[in-house]
Structure formats: structure tokens, C-alpha cells
Amino acid sequence: MRQHLTVMSNMISELSGAGHEMTDEQQVQVVIRYLPSNWEHMRVNLTHNDNIKTFDDVARHVELEEDRLHAEKPINEAFISKTKMRGAYVSKYKRVRLKVPNMAREE
Numbered sequence: 001m002r003q004h005l006t007v008m009s010n011m012i013s014e015l016s017g018a019g020h021e022m023t024d025e026q027q028v029q030v031v032i033r034y035l036p037s038n039w040e041h042m043r044v045n046l047t048h049n050d051n052i053k054t055f056d057d058v059a060r061h062v063e064l065e066e067d068r069l070h071a072e073k074p075i076n077e078a079f080i081s082k083t084k085m086r087g088a089y090v091s092k093y094k095r096v097r098l099k100v101p102n103m104a105r106e107e
Contacts, residue, residue: 001066005059008034012055027055035062 008031012022022030032046042065052058 001062004034004036005031005062009055009059024054028052028058031055031058031062039065 012027012030015022028046032043035043035046042062046052046058046061049061052061
């Protein structure tokens with residue numbers, strides 16, 4: 001997604017260099033419009049967010065959402081230790097029971 005934002009920023013700069021200045025509102029609308037189709041929820045959120053006024057605002061929100069989605073991904077790895085005992089899977093770590101003294105009230 002960051003690459004998408006970089007491409008959009010470069011296009012806006014190129015248009016500006018060619019003499020076609022875009023307003024902040026137009027820049028925001030272009031970024032929102034060309035978000036990938038699986039980001040439809042963000043299109044709706046960004047379109048109706050009155051606090052997003054510039055390219056930097058929309059870029060920050062998109063990057064935060066990308067980070068959130070990345071953090072939500074399930075971890076598909078399991079860390080299992082295989083022992084040499086007939087192929088059984090056993091943890092390398094022993095379970096330790098703590099002995100807790102009886103704290104019953106003495107009368």
C-alpha cells in the first residue's frame with residue numbers, strides 16, 4: 001500500500017510539474033478512488049471523514065490501516081520440538097508446579 005501511495009504522490013507531482021495543479025480535495029479524492037477493491041471499507045470511511053483534508057492526511061490513515069491489517073494476520077507457525085522418543089512430540093520445557101504455602105487463617 002505504501003508503494004501505491006508513492007505512485008499516487010509521484011503522479012500528483014508530475015501533473016503539477018506539467019502545469020495542472022490539483023487542489024488538496026482533488027488529491028484526496030484521487031487516492032480514495034484508486035484504492036484497491038478489497039479496501040472498500042476504507043473508501044467509505046475516508047470519504048465520510050471530515051478530518052481528512054490533504055494527501056498527507058489520507059496517506060497517514062491508509063498506512064495506519066495497513067499496519068492494523070498486518071498486525072491482525074494470524075500466525076501460521078507452531079513451535080513444536082520433536083524428541084527422539086519414537087517420534088513423539090514433547091515440549092522441551094518441563095512443567096514446574098509451585099508449592100504455595102497454605103495461607104489459612106490461624107485462630
